[in-house]
Every structure is written in C-alpha cells, then in structure tokens.
Amino acid sequence: MSRVRLLVFNPVLSVLDYRVPPGVDVQLGNVVIAPLGPRQVLGIVWEPDRLDGTEVPESKLRPLLEVLPVPPIAEPLRRLIEWTADYYCAPLNSVARMMLGSMAALRGGGTTTEYRLSGLEPARLTPQRAAALDALQGEQASIRELAELASVSEGVLRGMVNAGILEPVTVDLDRAYPRAQPDHAQPELSEEQQAAADQFIAAVGAGKFQTFLLDGVTGSGKTECYFEAIAAAIRDRKQVLVMLPEIALTENFLRRFEARFGVPPVLWHSSLKQSERRRAWRAIVSGEAQVVVGARSALFMPFKRLGLIVVDEAHEVSFKQDDGVRYNARDVAVIRARFEAIPVILASATPALESLQLAEAGVYQKIDLPSRFGGATLPHIEVVDLRKDEPARQHWLAPSLVKALEDRLARGEQSLLFLNRRGYAPLTLCRHCGYRFQCPNCSAWLVEHRLSRRLACHHCGHASEVPEACPECHTPDCLVACGPGVERIADEVSSLFPEARIAIATSDTLNSPEKIADFVARAEGGAIDVIVGTQLVTKGYHFPELTLVGVIDADMGLEGGDLRAAERTYQQIAQVAGRAGRGVKPGEVLIQTRHPEAAVIAALAAGDRDAFYAAEAEARRDAGAPPFGRWAAIIVSSEDEAEARAAARQIGGARPDLPDVMILGPAPAPLSLLRGRYRYRLLINARRSAQLQDIIRQWLGALAFPQGVRVAVDIDPYSFV
C-alpha cells in the first residue's frame, strides 16, 4: 500500500488519507499515528471504499508517522464497528474508540511503576499524610490513582515517596495470567443440564454463528451449563467473552469461575486501574487472555481468537447504554457473534420478550432448564393486599410479612426484603411551609441518605448536608421524610426485631469488590438474618439458607409511562423471588401490592409466565411496540431552556411525513432538567418495514443547530425519561 485511508479519532474530522513512507509495511486494521496540522492523531487503517472521504491528490498527502506495535484490528471487528455506528446512528470513531485500551497499551508492554506503603513509620505526620496512610493500606497503584483513592493531592503523595513512606514497585505489564484448567473441577451435570451443555459444546466445536437462548428457571444451573461451553473453548485454545450486566455481579462470578477452572478469569471494566487495563488489553489482543469477564465495555475488545460469547442475565436493562454511543450490548453481542462466525449464549430465567419472540420464530435456538438443580423446588408465592393487610402508620411491612419474618428469625433462616430505592426516603419536605428539597441540576427530588447524612440526587450525584432548619421558612426541626427507601425499611425491621442482624445491600453499601466479597461471605456464613436490598441483590446470588423474600412495593415499577414497565416488574420480582428456597429448605415469597388484580401480579402469583408473556406480546402488537414495531427517540438538550425548545421545535417542524412512521412531540422530557441541561424529546414509532435509521439521518442531517445544543438519537430506547 502506498496510500491509506484512516478512521481517525478526532471530534471534527473522521476520515483522512495519508501516504505510506517507503519501507513501512501497513495492513488493514493497523493502529497508526498520523500528523494533523501541527498535532498528531490516532487512526485505524480502513478499507478506502468503505469510508466516505474526499480524494486528496497524491502530491498533497502527508506521510504516516508510525505504525503502533499492536496486531491489526481484525476484519470482523471492523465490520461490527460499522454495523453499530450505522444501526445506532452514532459516529464511527466514537464506536471504534470503545475497542481501544489506553494509549499506553497501544505503545507496547514493558514495565510501569506503581507505589505502595513501605511500612516505614513517618517521623512527622500531617493530617493529610495520616489520612493517606489510612486509606492506602494494602493498595498499590499509580500516584494519580492513589491520590484519588485517598482523596489527597498528588503532591502529598510525592512528598511521601521522597520521605520513603511510599515505595516504588516495578510492574511487568506483559506478565502472563495463570492458565484456566478446563478439567479443574468438572461437576456432574443432571441429565437436562448435560443435554444443554452438549449442544453448546458442539456449537463451539463447529465454529459457526448460532444464537442460543438458555431459558432456565432460577437455580437451574445455567452457569454450570455454559461453564462447560467455556471449558470446550479453552480446550480448543479459543477465547471467551462473558458479559454480565453489572460490575457488582462479577465478584460472585469470579469465585464460581475460580472454583470451576482453578484461576480467576481476566476482568475488563471501566474502573480497572491503569496497569491492569494495559495488561488485560494486551492479553486480549495477543490471544493470551482465555476468558474475559466484563460489563458492556468488554464487548468491543479486539480478541485475537474469539470462540464464544456468553451474555448472562441477558434480560437486564443495564446492557443498554444511555449515553455516548446508545447501544444495547446484548443485541450487539449477537451481531458480533455473527461477524465472528461463533456461537453466542443468552442466559436468563426471565428472558426479554424480544428474545423469546426471536426464539419462537426459530432465529434463536431455545434451550430450556425447567427445574431447579438438586431437587430444590421453586418458592411458594403469596400476594399481600396492602388495602386489607395494612401496615401501621409510617410503616411499610404488612402484618403478614412481619409474621413471616418472625418465623424465619425463630428458625434461624434468612430473609430478603426487596425495595428498589436507595437511601432513607425519596422526598423530604418542610412540615411548616411545604418546601420540598429538589436537585438544583435536575428535575428530581433529593433522596435522604441517613447513613451518610446527606441529601443526594440519584441522577447527577449532587449532594448536600441535611440542614437543621428549613431553607425556606427557617423553622428548625421541621423536616419530614416521605416514603421509604431501604434504610428506612432496615430501621423498621430493627425496631421490630432488635436482635436481628440486618444488612443493607445497595450500590452505596456494596461499592467495592472487597465489600461485596465480605457481604457474600457473611450471608453464606449465616452472619446475616435479614438482607434489605435493591435490584443489586435480586439476581445471581445463591444463599442456601434464604427461605423468605418480601417484595415491599410491587407497584413501584408499574408507575410512569415506561413501555416495558410490566415486563420489567415481572422480571425483577421473578428474579428476587428466585433467591428463595435454593437449598434444601423450601422458599416463600410475599409480594406486597395495592393492585393484586394487575395482570403482572396475578401471573406472578399463579407462576404462569407463559400467560403473562402472551398477554404482554398481544399488548405490544396492538401498540406497534417492539418486537412488532420499532421505537426511536430524539433527545434535544441545552443549558439554555429557550435554545433547547427552539431546536426541538425546529426538528419537529422538519418532520418527515411518511405512512409507516408516527412522530410524537417534541415535548419536554419527563426529566426535563438533567445535569443542568434542559431536555426535550421526540418519539418515533415505526413499522418494521420503515428504514428508520435512514429516515432519521436524512431528517436531522439537513438541520443545523447552535453550538450549545446536543441532539442525541436513541434507537430501540429503554429509558423514556
């Protein structure tokens, strides 16, 4: 090649041509550095005919500066990047960026320096040094990362290095990961598990594209089944990608993986420290990383020999990314498998309606595990009608749930109370003047967190102390908490049963791998009687002594206009119910509701999943909703309210008039102010026949907006706020 076309990482320009200097060998997919004005830019060598660029005459081309020492990005991944950009109406280079590690990883391996406490007792201890000394026990990372961990300046830490309190450690970035052993601890599978595993193993061996929907009830051993597929891939020297919906679940997964394969898998997620990121990325590219576990961001990693993708808890909404490139990692995982010509397994006890529909149509192969492993039975589900079985004033546990808790405590068994709301109370107001605490950046109430004594916004992270007096009328001691969060439920349990050992399990309390590991160990070891938790503990966990699950408010998720509200409620409650009775003792689930007649509650009580999904599918068909029709959203935002409104109107005014497309709005978004930006939405409902993306591209492509306006397109949206 004497000239190349690059996809470059620049916000304005994305395609540029360059000359290849003599003697330099360049291949498609190479990551290179090129000059751009007085600066340098990173780029990927792409097929020229697949990128629209302006033809620059040979004589005007500037030469490439450097080809980076990493293997070229393989063709299947280049095609995946194009597909994703096209489908989600996103810039190609924003999608491509998701597969790159750090600049340092691209530069090569070698070594880096990290620091840790040397054990030296400092002669002089400033308060900041004391704080750092406390916070950095057992830690080792770069100065910048340690500074963040300890909440002190880098200067303080450099001073500690000079004083010998922190010592440098040389870290080898290319040191090998221990090898996973496919036969380390192979379980004996039940007949139905073995049948499922056999199909996966055959598919891994065949090396063809195939999508499996592993639909097994909670506790049926889905993990054990797909572990056998992973073992087969490891034996074949192929790499495996396992995607989990949240980092919080990885801790549990790591332990199970290590028990099965002898070593932990390679982790990839956004909060890895620099040196781990470099090491993991390089091992993935070189093919040395056997099994990689991660959240969404692992999907675009440049594997050398990918042989299998597993998406666990595949129904989870968090696979959908709602900022930057708005893609659904579950759906793109299937597309990746297609480009790579490999099998993909979507595992869930409560599959998404979309997935079930594709299975029914024969596009996905459905594999059922209809019973729990080891003779455990599915829990007994009881509906508690809060209108008849009323909790006391300012209390949230119905008498029957209190009684059930009391029984469990007496028998030394565990209970789990589920309420999907962090903190103590979702709204705080002044009893005297009615003032309500609201976030200054978002149209949302501030949530009281009593444990950390602050009022916090769950959208933007804004937090303030709880004042003594009302900020409006200055009356002291007049603030009242309205409604419950998990902390308030925990208080209620503790006032009813002072001797009960209670654990609150949310992203506030379980915010590090160590805390999660500690929580799991205590729960398994019988050191916790009652767990009060959010959706964080509804899935993945296996506590054999847990026999009671109480759903505090089954109606919560049904409020608001979310298109998938009923499905999500069903999934969440079925999942949390699935934590009960997984051991030898049978489980019981009490669902508190004010609408026992609602279809979703009735289906849960009757254990009739098929009826629920059938009714839900009918409703969606009538509404032209996915998977029968398609939705897209256009979200317009600006820090200036008038500017946002004007831009939204401009888009609305230019709407195309097409028979198979219906356009709603613009209207202020339900969250009309978010992180200081005013937001408007347009919703597009299209028949499957419509070329939705092309329509949107043409529509928006003809318009121009002021600098401060952001226009985002959300294809197949999950969030309607």
Ligand SMILES: Nc1ncnc2c1ncn2[C@@H]1O[C@H](COP(=O)(O)OP(=O)(O)OP(=O)(O)O)[C@@H](O)[C@H]1O
């Ligand atoms: N064949 C087996 N041999 C030994 N233990 C097994 C076997 N199958 C499942 N188990 C155990 O049963 C428990 C439940 O299995 P697992 O967690 O894989 O179920 P699951 O289908 O993923 O459940 P959920 O969807 O509720 O998370 C686990 O502790 C698992 O180790």
Ligand SMILES: [Zn+2]
């Ligand atoms: Zn906010």
